[in-house]
Amino acid sequence: MMWAAFTSEWTKLRRPTLFLATFLGLAAAASLFVVLLFSQASANGGIVTLHQLAKPNGLVIGVARASMLLGVVAFGIAASQVASEYSLGTLRQLLVRQPRRAVLLAGKMLGTITFLVLALCFAAVIALIVAVVAAQARHVPTSAWFTGTGLGDLFRELGDLTLGVIGYSVLGMALGQFVRSAVFAVIVGFAWLIAVENIIVRIVPSTQQWLPGASIMAVASGGVEGVSYGHGLILGAVYVVVAIAAAMTVFLRTDVTA
């Protein structure tokens, strides 16, 4: 039954406007980060040196820096997909065809997450190609990237980014479920992730390791200053479980009057 909800969600998600905007948008954003990184790299310093880019993990430096952007995009799309079912009134149609609400929500969540993870993978492939071209342009040797160590770093980073996208997506869908307005969900989510958490951390730095956005960011980036990867992974998982439980509880108990 969840498979039915999953395939139904994909029928909606694969519409050209959303599909192309998400896949091409994420690929363009990731590629832009790679291009900027390579163009700004110098022999002696700056954001990153050409020598660092030539190392086995040089390939993933650009993609890792784009994790915040990828997360925010995933959050916005996930939140709007859930909230728009209320604002469009389509939820009542869906619930007549699938009255088991837990099954419907689980299928929708799974559909949205796979959509965003596939978009991330597509963006990573494009960013990889762009990185190879940019490396040629800056005369950065790429032989180390394709060694066992280099490919291991690449896949580990992609795994972390995938976990990050899943975390951001679940938080987005939970928020969408609560506020039931696509625009409001995106505004509130972006404001929290981009502004509010940063302000809180600047005022009380010790809070960084307890905030949801920062925890998931630590996972997506393989650990950040102030929040270790392991701590982020555990706390992020807790936030994800709580978000799913809360969204499910609200969805199961709510009267659908939209």
Place this chain on the structure above:
Amino acid sequence: MVMGQTIDRTDERPGGPLAVSTAGLTKSFGNRTVVDDVALAIPSGSVCGFVGPNGAGKTTTIRMLLGLVRPTSGSGTILGGNLDEPASYLHKVGALIESPAFYPQLSGRDNLKALARLGRLPLTAVDPVLERSGLLARAGDKYRSYSLGMKQRLGIAAAMLAGPELLILDEPTNGLDPAGIVEMRGLIRSFAADGITVLISSHLISEIEQICDYVVMIRAGRLVHQGGVGELRATQQPDFLIAAEHDADRDVLIKLLQAAGCTVTPRPAEASVLVETPGLGAADLNRLAASSGIILRQLNERTRSLELAFFALTGTASADVPTGQEMGAIK
């Protein structure tokens, strides 16, 4: 009849099997009771009009039947399934709830495919319902490009997707032009001909009168009547349009009728009078006039419409729900 008085006629249960049966169905939002102790008994195979003014609680009742809104209290059975377990009967139900709602960027066909996949229905079911609703030629166009009539037809197609035994249509003619209303009426009649039980909610009683053979009337959240349309009409006394042969006899005729307990409304433009009788028939009125030597040139019996029956049952001349003050006065 006291204005706003409620009449519970739930004891008038039809004899045949029921598609929808509820008992004490109630829904409150906070302190406001929107649906109050409603006991529906809708026969299988009927085309049932669900009538009431705007705000009477029709849509909330329908949402409870569809599992979208949880009843505060009460129970029910729909197509043999328990109202508390919508999954036990909704696979046999199709519904158009208020305005049709679909994904604007998807085509009509893809919208139905999404619903078919969700309901684990064969995708081959999509085109036949599009054809039946007259949308097949435009099925590949985006939903947002559809006219209101086409959107409404897609809503009907979606409701028909599961091959339902019960079709619930909430205000299906809302926003349609006269041609669209006639088309919709034809569609609904064809569903009834297929043996599908159809529940149509509307605040337009005249519309219901043309399609339905059974009617449920609701007002301010309470059931005021349910039964066959014919039976309801039969309970209503007809009125008469009467004219004396000579205009000079008119005043005498009015006095005679009033003395017999009739309510008389003069219609000077037609030189006639409209007569509501306390149970007198055409022959009685003719005899009454003749007894005073008055010859009638016109004696027309007028069957009262369902609309008048509704007003008579609810004791109001307005289709609107009473204001808060009026509600207070009723109490």
